[in-house]
Amino acid sequence: MALNLNLAGFSREYLIGIPELDEQHENFFTMLDRIAEVAPDLYRPLAEEDVDALVDVVAELREYALLHFRTEEGYMKEAGYPGLGEQKKAHNRFITDVIRMEGDLLNGLTIPPIKVRNFMHDWYREHILTLDRQFGEFQKGNKA
Ligand SMILES: [Fe+2]
Ligand SMILES: [Fe+2]
Numbered sequence: 001m002a003l004n005l006n007l008a009g010f011s012r013e014y015l016i017g018i019p020e021l022d023e024q025h026e027n028f029f030t031m032l033d034r035i036a037e038v039a040p041d042l043y044r045p046l047a048e049e050d051v052d053a054l055v056d057v058v059a060e061l062r063e064y065a066l067l068h069f070r071t072e073e074g075y076m077k078e079a080g081y082p083g084l085g086e087q088k089k090a091h092n093r094f095i096t097d098v099i100r101m102e103g104d105l106l107n108g109l110t111i112p113p114i115k116v117r118n119f120m121h122d123w124y125r126e127h128i129l130t131l132d133r134q135f136g137e138f139q140k141g142n143k144a
Helices: 019-038 048-079 084-106 113-143
Strands: none
Touching: 019 048, 019 113, 048 084, 048 113, 084 113
């Protein structure tokens, strides 16, 4: 029986208080769910016919990231946010990693789905919950 390791769901703790960004962050978790759908057993490398489905999710993640980072950085620029440089660096690193993963999959490299999922987990823990939240706090301070 496959273990259900998809413990993360979008919850209030992820809200940063900017509705457009919150909605995009919520979509990130929808993609995490899709990985669990594609690969119910996260530790087993996928059968060849299922790899395409994982490639689709990773491609979607790339599209998502490009749109989301552009939107988020736009808010930060407008607010004169001093953390924009740090955010841009982290965003660029994320995109580079996603593109590398996508390339590896397309080149027939077997990647256990858990690797993709862990990559996404690290992202929301280390980025959405920390850096993005800091920006939310900054915006709240601006409005106060
Ligand atoms: Fe974000
Ligand atoms: Fe960000």
